[in-house]
Amino acid sequence: MATIREVAKLAGVSVATVSRVMNKNGYINDKTKEKVEAAIKELDYRPNDVARTLFKGTSKMIALFVPDIMNPFFPKLARAVEDTANKSGYTFILCNTDNDQEKEMKYLHTLLQKTIGGVVMVSSSIPLETLNKVNVPIVALDREIADMISVTVNNRTGAIEAVRHLQETGCKRIAHISGPEDTTSAVERKKGYLEAVGQENWFSEEYLIPGEYTFDGAYQATKELIKKHPEIDGIFAANDLMGVGVLKAAEALDLRVPEDLSVIGYDGIELGEITTPALTTMGQPIYEIGKRAAEIIIDRMENNQKEFASEQYNVQLIHRQSTK
């Protein structure tokens, strides 16, 4: 790779001049500009981004922390962040955290040492004081982190709508398989469920069981739930991955869906279209929120004076085959 010095020599000018034409800074004679551009072209010169970064003190890189890219909710989110980052000339770094604090801290420090520009975080177990001490813009995505700027969907009201849909399509006894307690989206969805049916006279605490946002968790949970409470005729799973787990458990239990058991999920990932029956769900604008989070981060990096606010998007019922 050619350096700025080589270009300067070939063009018969100083490095400063080359730098100026590269960055369109200051005044330059048209004639010398041409010479320089010719030299740049001839050598296929591309400025060394590392040197640039060192000088500027910040790099055009943006990182995304997700629990696990193998969870089918995240690829689209990652894609959205990457696309948006690229559009503004940023490089995209993906970090799988496994919700492991040690891993997250290690990542954060590694990135800091690379003078990362900004971080989009889906969840974080990093202590708030660390997060605040760190001099890098951070935006929370999908889940809130304390009082940081976040891009989320309206989980509580979406959950209420999900339960209402179950009721409107004839369900009398509705259970909820919830997500992790330390995840705001899961907590909000559970709140919505409780708000919708917590006061019903049939309601029981036993209708509320944790599934940890995983397929297996929901599968097991459903089996136990139905064994104990065969009267259940509707299940609201806090995410689609669990919704699919419920579907498979129903299959194993020889329960017809939606005749014997109605199922609704949350997220609207493509997986839900592929099951038989296809999963009814509350669809969120996944790509959209990922894109917005990236845009906000980039805005904050380039435009530090502006005021930023959290954003909340709406979810929408997608009626497929797992409810009547």
Place this chain on the structure above:
Amino acid sequence: MATIREVAKLAGVSVATVSRVMNKNGYINDKTKEKVEAAIKELDYRPNDVARTLFKGTSKMIALFVPDIMNPFFPKLARAVEDTANKSGYTFILCNTDNDQEKEMKYLHTLLQKTIGGVVMVSSSIPLETLNKVNVPIVALDREIADMISVTVNNRTGAIEAVRHLQETGCKRIAHISGPEDTTSAVERKKGYLEAVGQENWFSEEYLIPGEYTFDGAYQATKELIKKHPEIDGIFAANDLMGVGVLKAAEALDLRVPEDLSVIGYDGIELGEITTPALTTMGQPIYEIGKRAAEIIIDRMENNQKEFASEQYNVQLIHRQSTK
């Protein structure tokens, strides 16, 4: 972030000494070492990786080029590469290429400007001369790229095995939905299919139709295929995503699987476990090959004198419900 100079000042030594204790280079008095370490700890000093990279001329970053992380085959591969990279202290950069040459070239140059350490590539439309000119270790993963070092599975023999399985379970007329012609894995799988049944007297070119490795492609292909050739009783889809597409098409066509139509896929992604019926497939060690590709890249970066060779892994029949 504290710099090495601040540490030096606090410890009352020169920056060279600090550098030495950081890198465990040269001789250092135990006493001064202690002083320096104390200062490092006190300031929570972490060397600036950008400066380091600038000096060394290469960075501890490894990139993975995939067509699209939203394709369910890739998350596990990405995860494998990232895990392996991290284990050796490398940072992971994900690049979605969409099989778009322009995008790939842009990525490559961006990364080069960051003095990327190595690149793992799933497919590439980058001209070979560019690839060769570039002074960065590259390994091809999942698909071959000319004569570069690659980590793949045995696609041809796996395909033969898949077709044999269909035959052994009673299929008499077996069609193949193939992947992209410019993708070596797809070409090899098609070769295997042809090798297995191309000489049968019932064989017809019309049994061989392209599905582009996509769900929709396979869905449409299946519908047309069955309409034209209702005698088909077995389909070998060149990947699982298409296998699932076949399953859904069969459902739409009111065909029972496997009674009326047997289906086998390729890859062994988790998606195939979730459909009803679950998809029989040729499972490849996805995580394993991703890991190996990363290991090889890292080896090449750290150990340039060694000789490296391509590796090929075996696939294994996973018999689920879509075949008898």
Place this chain on the structure above:
DNA sequence: TTGTACGCGTTATCAT
């Protein structure tokens, strides 16, 4: 309008 020289934070070489 252009060039010189310094600084960004490290590491490695050469003295001491």
Place this chain on the structure above:
DNA sequence: ATGATAACGCGTACAA
């Protein structure tokens, strides 16, 4: 055993 300093490649005051 330790320190001073050049060098990595770039951008920008400041001088010319």
